[in-house]
Amino acid sequence: KPIVMNLMDAMNKNIDDIIYSLLRNIGEKADKLGFKAYIIGGVVRDLVIGFKNEDIDIVVEGDGIQFAQMLAEEFGGSVRSHEKFGTATWKTDEFCVANKSYCREGLKFDITTARREYYDYPAALPTVERSSLKEDLYRRDFTINAMAIQINDSEFGKLIDYFHGIKDINNKKIRVLYNLSFVEDPTRILRAVRFEQRFGFLMDGHTQELALNSLDKIPAVSEVRIANELKNLFQEQHPVEAIERLAALGVWDYIIGDGVASLEVLERVKELKGVIKIVTNKNVNNQDIHITSPYDNDKYRFWICYLASLFYDNDQWLERVQRFTLNNDDVEVLNHIQKLEAIWQDKIFMQTSLGVIHRELYQFRVEAIIFVLTLTSDYRQQAKTIIEYLQKRVAIPALLTGKKLKELGIKPGPIYSEILFEYECAYLNGEISNKDQINYWLQSCIDDR
Ligand code: ATP
Structure with a gap:
């Protein structure tokens, strides 16, 4: 009953x-x-x-x-x-x-x-x-x-x-409802950890035993189903703890392979979470409010960065993470990581002006920049500048828009994106901070062309 x-x-x-x-x-x-x-x-x-x-x-x-x-x-x-x-x-x-x-x-x-x-x-x-x-x-x-x-x-x-x-x-x-639950659907193991972390619950002893006995069924699940569950898991408030818990259960051995639980990897994941938190300015540890997804998940694909962190020590990390991508944005983040890694040391770390950094980095996704940054975190001082850049970049106000350029009688064309990009650099450099300064700045920008 x-x-x-x-x-x-x-x-x-x-x-x-x-x-x-x-x-x-x-x-x-x-x-x-x-x-x-x-x-x-x-x-x-x-x-x-x-x-x-x-x-x-x-x-x-x-x-x-x-x-x-x-x-x-x-x-x-x-x-x-x-x-x-x-x-x-x-x-x-x-x-x-x-x-x-x-x-x-x-x-x-x-x-x-x-x-x-x-x-x-x-x-x-x-x-x-x-x-x-x-x-x-x-x-x-x-x-x-x-x-x-x-x-x-x-x-x-x-x-x-x-x-x-x-x-x-x-x-x-x-607690699962029947003994074959994880065998029938091994993604429930990832779901169990997600709810554990979200609510501060734990699997009951029998459920955990059933989960451990079903780990070898995980490779039979399609990558897309695993990826969807990992995305949901990493978008919640406790991705680091979830990764540690999955390591303790031995789950990663069946998704990624050996070495995932290493302290170095966990440190990198913690660093990643820390930088994401600072850049997006969200208190992802706030226990009082129930935010299942602390970020703007339509905009940012941080989940793929967590996955990349886990795979990174593997020689074929990029190919392996690519198999889990769920949409074009995920693919783009990985492409950007690859390109950024190649130019990072030479170009970025020498820069101090945010406007100049923007010229180098504007075409790269924020997620990719954060990821590459966490790989080079010993360069603390430079990291500080990049973080400051990212913090400002994600919150550039729309003081100047295409609509405003049209109102001012500027003929629509490629010049719009050029001016708007110059505006971003100027804003980041602190040359503009409010609406009143826009007209003056715009005039000098147009005169320069
Ligand atoms: P959230 O708060 O994250 O949305 P949810 O419980 O609503 O959690 P969904 O993934 O939206 O999770 O699923 C809705 C419902 O469908 C769940 O509450 C659960 O009852 C059922 N469900 C979802 N996925 C599975 C699954 N893999 N196996 C069994 N039942 C599932």
């Missing part, structure tokens, strides 16, 4: 008002269709722990795609569905905002038909088929992620906890 309690108050407190009232409406809509509907997974875990989480996954005992389409018909917005998996994403748009006071643009709900999964062989992608809520919860990674809250009107807020997720949260334990 599942443990049942009501979490309506926690929902009211921790879920954004608009999302909360939408959930009530979604529950009423499910009643009309005769579906049972639940929020499920990470959002439930976070509600129980007391964290905010607006990443809402909904599971229905019924047709999830049909349900998502009905929500879009009733409230507006659009639906993208994957028939094969019985999953749909419903996104609200401005139409929803215009017509419903309890809605706003840009909300996203993943809506899924309750389903069970089969693995044809270890580490395979699963085959899915429709099922009950309990079976849907049973296929999940850990007990803390395998709870649901019903949202049908008469049952709104009812927590359903078949596998003692609440108890494990109270005891700070990460």
Whole structure:
């Protein structure tokens, strides 16, 4: 029998008002269709722990795609569905905002038909088929992620906890639901460490033993799946501790090979985290707020730098990290690291003016510069200048824009990017610090041409 309690108050407190009232409406809509509907997974875990989480996954005992389409018909917005998996994403748009006071643009709900999964062989992608809520919860990674809250009107807020997720949260334990869990999906070992570090939990003894016994299944997993989990892990607040924990478990031997746990590598990773923190000016150790991703992850791909740090002592480190890249930005970071390494000693370390450094470095990604910097950290004094450069570079204000150049009657063309680049150098050199100085500077810049 599942443990049942009501979490309506926690929902009211921790879920954004608009999302909360939408959930009530979604529950009423499910009643009309005769579906049972639940929020499920990470959002439930976070509600129980007391964290905010607006990443809402909904599971229905019924047709999830049909349900998502009905929500879009009733409230507006659009639906993208994957028939094969019985999953749909419903996104609200401005139409929803215009017509419903309890809605706003840009909300996203993943809506899924309750389903069970089969693995044809270890580490395979699963085959899915429709099922009950309990079976849907049973296929999940850990007990803390395998709870649901019903949202049908008469049952709104009812927590359903078949596998003692609440108890494990109270005891700070990460526990799998069945013995073959890691064998079926070895990426769960990386997920376990991610949740351990994020919440300060630990795998329970049996779960850890199962993880250790499944390490040899890791190489059967595709690089892209491993890479996605590593990216999620390294983007959180404790990448260094996660790397140490994975080393202690022996996981790196199956992803990278020997030598990863060496003190030298760990020192390099710590240095990397330190410089990232200083440059992005984010307090990544702040325990009070729950930031799963402390950086602007759309902009920066620091995760690939952590991976490069781990592989770096290997002769073929670049080729090996390249196999894990997830998008063009990752590839670009690696290319830039390679190019920078070649010019670093000759060009960069002799410079002291930030504007001059910018001329040398502007075409290189911040991530690549930080990475190369951590390889040469004995040059403390010079490192200080580069760090100062990076700190200023990531926060150059838009005192001058293409729009402003247009307003001033300058004909659009390559000259725009040349002037904007000169502006960046001038700003970094402290020649411009506010809007009032722009016109004067601009005039002299144009006169010089
Ligand atoms: P986060 O707070 O990082 O988003 P999350 O728990 O929401 O954490 P997701 O990766 O978004 O994590 O996954 C959503 C849910 O799907 C999880 O809570 C878990 O129940 C389930 N899940 C995700 N990946 C797996 C997996 N590899 N094996 C089993 N269940 C998984």
